[in-house]
Amino acid sequence: MMVDLRSDTVTKPTPGMRAAMANAEVGDDVFGEDPTVNALEARVARMLGKQEGLFVPTGTMANQIAIRCETEPGDEILLEADAHPFHYEAGAAAVISGVTIRLLQGDRGVLQPDVVRDAVRAPNVHHAPARLFCVENTANRGGGTVIPAEHVAKLCAVARDAGLSCHLDGARLWNAVAAPGAEIARALLAQCDPFDTVSVCFSKGLGAPVGSMLVGPSRLMGRARRFRKMLGGGMRQVGILAAACDYALDHHLPGLLDDSTRARRLWEGLGAQGWEVERAPQSNMVYFRTPNAPNLAGRMDARGVRCLALGWDRIRLVTHLDVDDAGIQLALDAFAAEHAEPSPGAP
Numbered sequence: 001m002m003v004d005l006r007s008d009t010v011t012k013p014t015p016g017m018r019a020a021m022a023n024a025e026v027g028d029d030v031f032g033e034d035p036t037v038n039a040l041e042a043r044v045a046r047m048l049g050k051q052e053g054l055f056v057p058t059g060t061m062a063n064q065i066a067i068r069c070e071t072e073p074g075d076e077i078l079l080e081a082d083a084h085p086f087h088y089e090a091g092a093a094a095v096i097s098g099v100t101i102r103l104l105q106g107d108r109g110v111l112q113p114d115v116v117r118d119a120v121r122a123p124n125v126h127h128a129p130a131r132l133f134c135v136e137n138t139a140n141r142g143g144g145t146v147i148p149a150e151h152v153a154k155l156c157a158v159a160r161d162a163g164l165s166c167h168l169d170g171a172r173l174w175n176a177v178a179a180p181g182a183e184i185a186r187a188l189l190a191q192c193d194p195f196d197t198v199s200v201c202f203s204k205g206l207g208a209p210v211g212s213m214l215v216g217p218s219r220l221m222g223r224a225r226r227f228r229k230m231l232g233g234g235m236r237q238v239g240i241l242a243a244a245c246d247y248a249l250d251h252h253l254p255g256l257l258d259d260s261t262r263a264r265r266l267w268e269g270l271g272a273q274g275w276e277v278e279r280a281p282q283s284n285m286v287y288f289r290t291p292n293a294p295n296l297a298g299r300m301d302a303r304g305v306r307c308l309a310l311g312w313d314r315i316r317l318v319t320h321l322d323v324d325d326a327g328i329q330l331a332l333d334a335f336a337a338e339h340a341e342p343s344p345g346a347p
C-alpha cells in the first residue's frame with residue numbers, strides 16, 4: 001500500500017465522477033454552445049457572488065487572464081512574497097501581461113494592511129503604476145493558511161483606496177471555507193466580496209481531473225474570454241470536463257472538512273514523534289522542517305509515503321480525497337519508523 005501526500009492535485013476521478021462525465025451534454029464551447037459549461041459558469045459565478053464565469057483548463061490560466069484583464073503592459077502588480085503567480089507560473093505575468101511584480105512581505109502568506117498601503121507609491125513618471133493587488137487564499141506556501149474574510153476585506157479596502165483592482169487566487173478557496181454544509185455558501189460570498197475577480201480550481205481538493213474558473217464583472221469578462229482564446233484556452237466539447245467539476249461541487253465540497261481533520265491528525269502525530277512541524281494546519285497542508293528534505297522524500301518514497309520537498313529543508317504533506325484514515329496511519333507509521341531508524345542514505 002502507498003499514500004501520496006505530495007499534493008491534492010494527484011486525485012483520480014471517482015466512478016461517480018466518470019459516469020457524470022460520460023453522460024454530460026456537450027456542444028462547442030467556443031460558440032458558447034456547451035450547456036454543461038454554461039451551467040457551471042453560471043453556477044460558480046452565483047456561488048462566488050460575481051456576474052459571470054469563464055471555464056479554463058488551469059488555475060494558472062485563470063490567474064494570468066485576470067492579470068491581463070486588469071492591467072496594461074508596464075503596470076505593476078502587488079503580490080505577497082510567497083504567491084503562486086510569482087513562484088510557480090513560469091514568469092507568465094511578465095510575458096503575457098508585461099507587468100512588473102512587486103512582492104510584499106507577509107507572515108505565512110498573510111499581509112497586513114499597512115504593508116499594502118506603504119507599497120503603493122504616489123504617481124510619478126519614474127514609477128510603474130500599481131494597478132492590481134492579489135491575495136491567495138488559502139496561502140499555499142504560507143502553510144495552507146486560511147485568511148479570514150474580515151482581514152481580506154481590510155486588505156482590499158486599502159488597495160481600493162489607492163485605486164487598485166483586486167484579484168483573489170482562490171485555487172484552494174474551497175479549503176478556506178471548509179465547514180459544515182450551510183455555512184459554506186455564506187463564507188464563500190464573504191470571502192469573494194472584496195474582489196473584482198476570483199479564480200478557483202476544481203482539480204485540487206475537489207478532485208476533478210481538470211478545470212478552473214475565473215469569475216468577475218461583465219465589464220471584464222468579455223475581455224477575459226478574448227484572452228482565453230488568445231492563450232489557446234478556448235476548448236470545444238468541454239462539457240465532459242465541466243461535468244466532472246459540477247459533480248465535484250455536489251459531492252466533494254463537504255468532504256474538505258475531513259481533509260482538514262486528517263491534516264490535523266497528521267500534524268499532531270508528527271509533532272509527537274519529534275519532527276519539527278510548523279504551525280498547526282489551518283486547512284489540508286502540513287509542513288515540517290528537516291535537513292536535506294529531498295533525501296528524506298526519497299527515503300519515504302521507498303516506505304510507501306510520497307511527500308514533496310520544497311527547497312532543501314522543508315517538506316509538504318497534503319491531505320485530499322484519495323487519502324483516508326488508513327493512509328494517515330500508514331504515513332504516521334512510516335515517519336515513526338524513519339525517525340527511529342533512518343533508512344540507508346540518511347544525511
Ligand SMILES: Cc1ncc(COP(=O)(O)O)c(C=O)c1O
Nearest residue numbers: 058059060061084136140169171
Ligand atoms: C495557490 C495556487 N494558485 C494557482 C495554482 C495553479 O493551478 P494549476 O496547476 O491548475 O495551473 C496553484 C497550483 O497548485 C496553486 O497552488
